[in-house]
Amino acid sequence: MSVIWLGIFLAGAFFIQAILGFMQLKRFINMFRKMNRQGKVLIGKNPKRLQAGSIILLNIDESANINRAELLKGVTSFARFQSIDSLKGQSLPELVSSYKDLKQFNPLIRGCLLNAYRNFVNFRTGNLPENESQVNINFFALPVFISVKNAVMRWIGTIGSYIGRFGEANNK
Known part of the structure; x- marks a missing residue:
């Protein structure tokens, strides 16, 4: 009986994680759309496994000058976007080519x-890989939904094996 409660607890934890991940994805999409209305948006990411990862959205003009910068940094799903005003008005190519200018930011940024x-250069030269330039994404193919589906299927399989054993015990 304790195995069933453990399965219910794990399924509930996966479900809560899926909801929190969905809410964070929704915040990201809303910020991206808001910035996209103001011009082109570059996305830079610095994912980490055991520490805070980060994503930056840069609103740029045709000359790659930064009009707006928003940073999403954190370990949990409760991370919010923070504006980085010190990037406003700077030229992205000049910024990344100057170690002195780049050094003023923390390693995640x-x-x-x-x-x-790198994404900007690849886009301008036409070398952006196909998987990074796709806009249409099957939402239910995201890892969080796949892990929830797999957990539910394992749980259903476990319950099915218990029911099968129970039926065999009654037939004897």
């Missing part, structure tokens, strides 16, 4: 800026 610049 530096990684995001360098990734955003």
Whole structure:
């Protein structure tokens, strides 16, 4: 009986994680759309496994000057976007090519800026990989939904094996 409660607890934890992940994704999409109305948006990411990862959204003009910068940094799903006013008005190519200018930011932001610049160069030269330029994403193919689906299927399989054993015991 305790195995069933453990399964219910794990399924509930996965469900809560899925809801929190969905809410964070919704915040990201809303910020991206809001910035996209103001012009082109570059995305730079610096994912980490055991520490805070970060994503930066840069609103740029045709000359790659930064009009607005928003940073999403944190370990949990409760992270919010923070505006980085010190980037406003700076040229992205000049910023990433100057170690002195880049050094004023913490390593997470530096990684995001360098990734955003790499994406900018790849986009301008036509070398952006196909999987990074796709806009249409199957929402239910995201890892959080796949892990929830797999957990539910394992749980159903466990319950099915218990029911099968119970039926065999009654037939004897």
